[in-house]
Amino acid sequence: MSPELGQVALILALLLSGLQCLLPIIGAWRGSKPLMATASTLAIGQFTFVAMAFGILMWAFATNDFSVAYVAQNSNLSLPLFYKLAAVWGAHEGSLLLWMLILNLWTVALVAFGNRLPEAFFSRVIGVLGFVSFGFLLYMITTSNPFGRMLPAPGNGADLNPVLQDPGLTFHPPTLYMGYVGFSVAFAFAIAALLGGELKSTWVRWARPWTNAAWGFLTLGIVAGSAWAYYELGWGGWWFWDPVENASFMPWLIGAALIHAQAITDKRDGLRAWTLLLSIFGFAFSLLGTFLVRSGLLTSVHAFAFSPARGVFILVYLAVVVGGSLLLYALRAPKVTGGKSFALASRETLMVLGNLMLTVACAMVMLGTLYPLVGEALNIGRISVGPPYFGPLFMLLMTPLVLALPFGPLSRWGKADLTVWKRALARIVAMAVAAGIVGFLFGARGWHQLLGVTAATWVMAGVLFFAIKRWREAPRGKRYPFEMLGMMLAHFGIGVFIAGAILTRSMSVEQDVSMKPGSSVGIGPYAFRFEGVRELPGPNYRAEQGTMVITRDGAPVATLHPQKRTYTGGQVQTEAAIQAGVFRDLYVSLGDPLGDDAWSLRVYDKPFVRWIWGGGVLMMLGGFAVVLDKRFRLKRVEETETIRPHPAPATPRKLAEGEA
């Protein structure tokens, strides 16, 4: 298949996206049914061409078409097919194409599931998405064409960056982008609401499942990235506060805040302006993330090559999209007043507190990430801001949130029942203290470890307490609707994550050692015996593979084979070997030969490290579970309807605090 066809497909997609932006919005404005009716068709048409372009690029990789410059730069004859396909998004141009494909997937999903929305509103949403798409397609065609030719074609390609030759890579960018781009849906809903003057809170309920799904994907993407760094960077870290990581973390924080703000607006009609603003910011941070990574403004472990033209384009795009949205917001946002009133001790207050902490944390991360830029602009010098800034501040900001977390679900809307708080507090404190004592008996020493156990139990006990209370008080069959289940999963996940993060940090034993074949090193109860290194051929690399036998009290635990690979392009890549377990990882990675058969090795014992990702996976499941809730299934909504349909209270008022 000719790569030029891919180029043509992209240009056709650009034209369709332009139409998709204009026609439905004009239709909604003029009240023209035929124009509005084009929305779905145009969206599906655009999707078809983008998918075609994506397929053609993938085909070029699969068939080793090195006449395509992008393929020549990122693939190689000896690269396994799996990585050839993943190499499609291994560098700048292809990952943009992936971004486009995913935006189109979300749009088509909206066409499929959202067609019961009021026609004018739906048309505006699709129009806004068309606008987002138009900008990115234009960007791609003008500055980052993945189908550029390189003639005469080289006989072989340069190979994919070996750091990216890992199953984690095939997974990480697509899921991350699903999250990033998914926030465009909430954004489009918000803009459509502002455009149409639909400032009642109906649109929020329609947007909620989409926000939750996007946030779930973003969580998964971040977890995958973190796990990938752990395996592939060879030194056992799982989070570095690297600018690119921060770029994905900022929308995550805003997304978490948005999920809760949307719940308040949906259920209580409050915080309408704030929800609008967060919807805009969620997507703005996704774009900012793309901008930071693509422009090369911030150098980082995995920033792509610098290109000023690209940076300028994204900057202009960012200015138009975000600036335009905020201007629209300034002109049309609803008054702050409105919504049901609430007491100081209420679920609303706790959720506002949570929102505040999440937003401030996001601002803090942004400050640290962008400060080097400010330093440059003011000519102070080359500055870097590292983990010592982010880590403690983030913990500090999250402390009130974690403390308040168990009480949010236990509080009623409007006014919390203080006796419930007291009862819950007593039990949660008791459980947390008990867990601390149990931890102490099991050998937890040091305030970090005890803090980890206590804080994690605090959160998890809160969720359990809520679950039990709900089980007792709600009628069978209505105990745990999906929305509530999602909340419980995600909150419990936070507890698991806290345990993992704090315990790994405080209990890990990390040693860099020099070992000769036959020598041993002891870490905790484990003995690591080094058996030496031998050469091993791979498909597109040559590996030096070490053998490490691990025993505990003489009984064999595992035999690990860390590798150091030299790829055909000459790049060297360390592959750590990990004996994974629920309670601990044993981690070995190969350093350098020190001569005389001796090698330098990293030998780590990392307890509870899996809990970090386990917690993340629970949070993701929580996000996805909410999507399934019956409340969000669209019934045919009358165009004229302006009053939010109020569901009949399913449970007696006394249980209202149970509503998520």
Added chain:
Amino acid sequence: MNEVARKPVARFVPLIVFAALLVFFVVGLAWNQDHNASFVPSPLIGKPAPAFRLPRLAHPAQFVSKADLLGKPYLLNVFASWCFACGDEHPTLMAYRDKFGIALIGYDYKDTPQAARDWLQRHGDPYREVITDQSGDTAIDFGVYGAPETYLIDAKGIIRYKHIGPLTPDVIAKRLEPKIRELEREGT
């Protein structure tokens, strides 16, 4: 709290904050553009290339000097078999070697001739001629930061352009080729 009078101003706060941020981006980007590695102005541009006399890779007993190359413009590409980024650059050189319209001379930098020959054997040889600088002394005269780097030297032996880092199709189209065309126009 007079809501009617206060509200519209408060609504503009996010926009103003965003605009301020945008200004920083613009300044940052402009700064970066001026100071980026690839655009570090070389003090040698517009000046004669240093005199050199270096052995040929193919026949180490024979030497190539600056004087031998005068009369026609050429590209001098600094590479090495140990250089990771040179591997990235290599397919581009293979694809463009005939398109430059002028000779592409390889400058094997701090490398052993055998390693360089093996490397070229394995990946293909895009160069019309390769000279070797095992000690790196001449490279210091050229102001080589590292490999890869590419110098455009005109018929009179004057350095007209220098690119630091791997050549990419983008760099060639936007920066290198215009300079080469410029030389061609001058030459006629």
Added chain:
Amino acid sequence: MNPVRKRRLIVTLLILGAVAIAASLSVFALQRNMTYLYSPSEVEAGKAPAGHPFRLGGIVLEGSIHRVPGTLTTDFVITDRFDNIPVRYTGILPDLFRVGQSTITTGKMVGGTFVATQVLAKHDSTYMPPQVAQAIARARAEHRIPPQAGHGGAR
């Protein structure tokens, strides 16, 4: 003031207070935790803070890597082609660490040696971190290198 407004005022003040505290904490932490990047020339010129950690960027000087036998300690020299700074690092070096490649190390000066706690070699395909190139460019500018004498400082 009616109760609703009073409540809103309290909430607003609380929020503003919390944000102000968070902001000042952030700025304070930022001031304490940012590190500057210097080139060997700047270090030689005494611009780097004595006794404080900073980052040293440059190229690993050819032929300068020496391991201390029997240990994980490695000695090498970082250069910007004008001045050289000896560096000592104990631990495992990154995959891409090798002579002629640019690197960024974090640590502090102890005597005449930069004792590094972290050594970074970038693993993307870009050739040189812009910071390093800029540091080198700055060094060139400060030495006011006449064109033909680019090697003046490389001792």
